[in-house]
Amino acid sequence: MKKIFILLLFMMNISVLSSDDFKFIGKLIDFKLNDKVLTIKAENSNIEISILFDNIIRLRYTNKEKFETKRSYAIEQSFELLTPELKNLPDELILSTKELEIKIKKNPVRISFFSKDGKLINADDESFGVAFDNDEVRSFKKLFDDEKFYGLGEKTGELNRRGKQFVLWNTDHPAFDWNWDPVYVSIPFFIGIKEKLAYGIFFDNTYKSTFNFGASSNRFFWFGAEKGEMDYYFIYGPDVKKVVLSYSELTGKIELPPKWALGFQQSKWSYYPDSEVIDIAKKFRRKNIPLDVIYLDIHYMNEYRVFSWDKNRFPEPKKTLAELKDLGIKIIPIIDPGVKADKNYEVTIKGIEKDVFAKYPDGSLYQGEVWPSWSYFPDFTKKEGREFWGENIKNMIDVGCAGFWNDMNEPAVWGQNFPDIVQFDDYGFKSNHKKIHNVYALEMAKANFEAFNKYFPNKRFFTLSRAGFSGIQKYAANWTGDNVANEEHLRLANLMCQGMSLSGQPFIGSDVGGFIGVPSSRLYIRWMQLGVFTPFFRAHSAVNQSDKEPWSFGDETEHIVRHIIELRYQLIPYLYNEFYNTTITGLPIIRPMIMENQNDDNSYNWDNQYQFFFGENILVSPVMSENENTKRIYLPEGKWYDFNKKAVIDGGKSFLADVPLYQIPFFIKDGSAVPFGEKQLFVGEKKEEKLTFYIFSEDKEVNYKFYFDDGETKDYRKGSFSQIQILSENMKKGKKVLIKILKNDFAFNHKISVVFVNTNKPEEILINNKKCDNYSFNSELKELKIDVELSGKENEILFK
Numbered sequence: 001m002k003k004i005f006i007l008l009l010f011m012m013n014i015s016v017l018s019s020d021d022f023k024f025i026g027k028l029i030d031f032k033l034n035d036k037v038l039t040i041k042a043e044n045s046n047i048e049i050s051i052l053f054d055n056i057i058r059l060r061y062t063n064k065e066k067f068e069t070k071r072s073y074a075i076e077q078s079f080e081l082l083t084p085e086l087k088n089l090p091d092e093l094i095l096s097t098k099e100l101e102i103k104i105k106k107n108p109v110r111i112s113f114f115s116k117d118g119k120l121i122n123a124d125d126e127s128f129g130v131a132f133d134n135d136e137v138r139s140f141k142k143l144f145d146d147e148k149f150y151g152l153g154e155k156t157g158e159l160n161r162r163g164k165q166f167v168l169w170n171t172d173h174p175a176f177d178w179n180w181d182p183v184y185v186s187i188p189f190f191i192g193i194k195e196k197l198a199y200g201i202f203f204d205n206t207y208k209s210t211f212n213f214g215a216s217s218n219r220f221f222w223f224g225a226e227k228g229e230m231d232y233y234f235i236y237g238p239d240v241k242k243v244v245l246s247y248s249e250l251t252g253k254i255e256l257p258p259k260w261a262l263g264f265q266q267s268k269w270s271y272y273p274d275s276e277v278i279d280i281a282k283k284f285r286r287k288n289i290p291l292d293v294i295y296l297d298i299h300y301m302n303e304y305r306v307f308s309w310d311k312n313r314f315p316e317p318k319k320t321l322a323e324l325k326d327l328g329i330k331i332i333p334i335i336d337p338g339v340k341a342d343k344n345y346e347v348t349i350k351g352i353e354k355d356v357f358a359k360y361p362d363g364s365l366y367q368g369e370v371w372p373s374w375s376y377f378p379d380f381t382k383k384e385g386r387e388f389w390g391e392n393i394k395n396m397i398d399v400g401c402a403g404f405w406n407d408m409n410e411p412a413v414w415g416q417n418f419p420d421i422v423q424f425d426d427y428g429f430k431s432n433h434k435k436i437h438n439v440y441a442l443e444m445a446k447a448n449f450e451a452f453n454k455y456f457p458n459k460r461f462f463t464l465s466r467a468g469f470s471g472i473q474k475y476a477a478n479w480t481g482d483n484v485a486n487e488e489h490l491r492l493a494n495l496m497c498q499g500m501s502l503s504g505q506p507f508i509g510s511d512v513g514g515f516i517g518v519p520s521s522r523l524y525i526r527w528m529q530l531g532v533f534t535p536f537f538r539a540h541s542a543v544n545q546s547d548k549e550p551w552s553f554g555d556e557t558e559h560i561v562r563h564i565i566e567l568r569y570q571l572i573p574y575l576y577n578e579f580y581n582t583t584i585t586g587l588p589i590i591r592p593m594i595m596e597n598q599n600d601d602n603s604y605n606w607d608n609q610y611q612f613f614f615g616e617n618i619l620v621s622p623v624m625s626e627n628e629n630t631k632r633i634y635l636p637e638g639k640w641y642d643f644n645k646k647a648v649i650d651g652g653k654s655f656l657a658d659v660p661l662y663q664i665p666f667f668i669k670d671g672s673a674v675p676f677g678e679k680q681l682f683v684g685e686k687k688e689e690k691l692t693f694y695i696f697s698e699d700k701e702v703n704y705k706f707y708f709d710d711g712e713t714k715d716y717r718k719g720s721f722s723q724i725q726i727l728s729e730n731m732k733k734g735k736k737v738l739i740k741i742l743k744n745d746f747a748f749n750h751k752i753s754v755v756f757v758n759t760n761k762p763e764e765i766l767i768n769n770k771k772c773d774n775y776s777f778n779s780e781l782k783e784l785k786i787d788v789e790l791s792g793k794e795n796e797i798l799f800k
């Protein structure tokens with residue numbers, strides 16, 4: 001008897017063990033092509049494969065009987081599927097699109113992706129492929145020797161993620177460091193590059209996920225989640241650019257931000273009372289340092305109650321904000337999701353009445369501790385939750401706020417552990433915190449977005465968010481969170497912004513100067529210089545830390561920083577045009593070397609990872625070391641115009657350059673036009689801004705389109721914008737420049753200047769066949785400047 005019992009126990013134990021083991025999907029049992037979707041029944045999995053575009057394939061695997069009926073948080077639009085071409089061979093099925101061959105081996109089911117010319121791009125590991133460990137899902141992929149990995153959003157460390165493992169679980173970890181993981185944002189999308197061919201994988205799963213890019217295995221890389229489906233999109237390039245734009249096709253592109261959001265922004269935890277905010281604003285003006293936005297951190301609130309104003313510190317917020325508006329300053333207050341559990345606070349009362357706070361499964365309200373102490377957390381996955389939030393957002397706009405700074409939205413609570421059992425509506429699907437955690441910030445930002453559209457449909461606003469998930473770009477910009485004033489963090493700020501840019505979020509920046517700690521004046525200057533070339537440009541500082549305003553480091557630094565910020569303002573027309581392009585293409589503004597020069601081995605060098613393109617035409621090589629006055633710069637093949645030194649450099653080599661403290665090395669690409677605006681104290685200060693287009697055309701011709709609109713309304717959607725195009729022949733040839741007015745539905749200053757760099761003085765200049773005397777030639781700089789008044793549809797400049 002005893003023996004039988006022990007045997008039974010032993011058997012039970014075995015079965016428990018085996019159910020805890022990974023189950024691989026086994027062989028193909030049956031398949032069907034049903035309504036454009038290929039359905040496969042395998043031993044341990046159901047599989048669905050569908051084709052969204054010729055280069056985007058969706059693969060779903062489940063170990064359950066049926067696929068979940070679910071809504072994707074990241075992909076909010078639906079796509080018309082393409083009809084696949086299917087071949088059934090004895091050992092494999094082959095699905096073909098115009099750009100890919102997808103081979104599905106039958107025993108066991110393993111999938112590999114080939115280019116049309118037969119190159120293997122990506123393949124399942126032969127033995128493991130997709131696996132399930134109860135609820136946990138994983139996909140094991142063959143790892144190739146030269147394969148590199150990029151993207152995955154806001155991650156620390158090198159740009160190439162190979163050899164490391166990362167977790168996606170939005171986390172508030174102040175003063176993270178080079179190896180710390182995870183941080184605030186989760187973007188389950190990465191780019192693989194094998195033999196210079198790029199593909200992307202977007203794993204559409206919001207649960208806590210892991211991506212292992214060959215950390216502790218030279219055989220496979222894998223990604224997976226603790227729950228949910230193995231539901232991923234395979235995106236083929238082979239260009240990195242195409243992978244990124246395809247990803248934005250799926251998860252959405254940014255909306256055109258208000259132009260002022262591209263200006264310099266100053267923050268501090270916290271500026272108060274109202275008189276201090278006004279003093280700061282006036283000081284910027286008095287010192288002639290451009291500024292568009294001041295942030296109000298948590299002290300503006302009444303004991304940290306969200307949507308309230310402290311009566312003593314800000315007795316008349318509307319009046320204060322109006323006064324600031326007159327100075328050309330916008331105000332952005334911090335907004336934390338936790339609503340103080342104070343039954344006498346009207347926002348709390350309304351929230352309870354409307355039943356919008358997240359609850360435990362027993363129906364009681366969840367309370368987590370944050371700044372206001374114990375707080376309720378709105379359920380933004382519920383329409384009523386977003387509407388409730390939106391009404392409060394509207395009230396803040398009525399007071400005069402121009403945008404919102406969503407913080408603590410991981411969601412962060414003291415103790416770091418928001419209980420997993422807390423329930424959310426999940427758009428009617430009812431889920432717990434495990435599924436919603438990573439999308440909480442996304443949905444909070446969406447609440448703002450919906451409120452803007454509902455209450456102020458023709459005005460542009462700005463939301464800055466700390467946390468996020470794939471798709472956040474549609475609703476908010478991100479900054480890289482609570483960094484530290486040291487060199488390592490200067491480098492992290494650079495790489496994290498590049499990582500986010502590769503992952504669909506173009507509107508990104510860091511706390512310039514470092515949130516925690518005291519930067520040296522040199523570090524502060526170098527960080528400011530990086531800030532000029534990040535789409536979001538804000539200096540911030542933690543409570544009880546040193547000030548980070550431009551004047552906080554003495555006169556000499558102030559002088560240098562003024563020029564740095566002025567440079568940013570001169571570049572705003574160029575940057576705004578890049579933003580406009582992004583709204584259409586989905587391509588980022590910060591473009592890593594591997595994106596613009598994918599076929600150049602040097603783009604993959606560790607040393608060169610800190611250089612990037614700022615939009616189409618500028619390559620920046622920011623100085624990442626506070627004490628150095630020289631740095632090694634690599635310029636890809638071709639000719640480059642060093643904007644500081646006013647010299648042409650032959651690329652295809654690296655060289656040691658002098659980088660004096662007041663200069664940030666940046667280079668204009670051959671065949672480019674770069675518009676420079678006038679110096680302004682804030683965006684829109686000069687109503688009729690005069691633009692100067694620098695034209696650098698050595699071996700390559702210029703074809704540049706430039707966009708104008710009012711910068712603050714959505715009238716451009718109804719066609720109220722203008723656009724010009726500059727077409728310029730190579731400078732060395734005869735020489736003809738055409739400036740076309742493609743569209744003329746928004747009034748802009750038709751008087752422009754065109755500066756041809758590195759050129760000789762022509763004998764004669766004709767504009768629209770008339771001799772032009774309105775030019776100057778600087779023989780030392782070899783710069784030719786012509787003033788042109790655009791008219792008609794086409795303006796021709798001819799050099800004789």
Ligand code: GLC
Nearest residue numbers: 269297298334407481482542
């Ligand atoms: C968080 C934010 C930081 C802010 C602080 C106080 O740490 O990341 O930017 O200043 O909270 O609100």
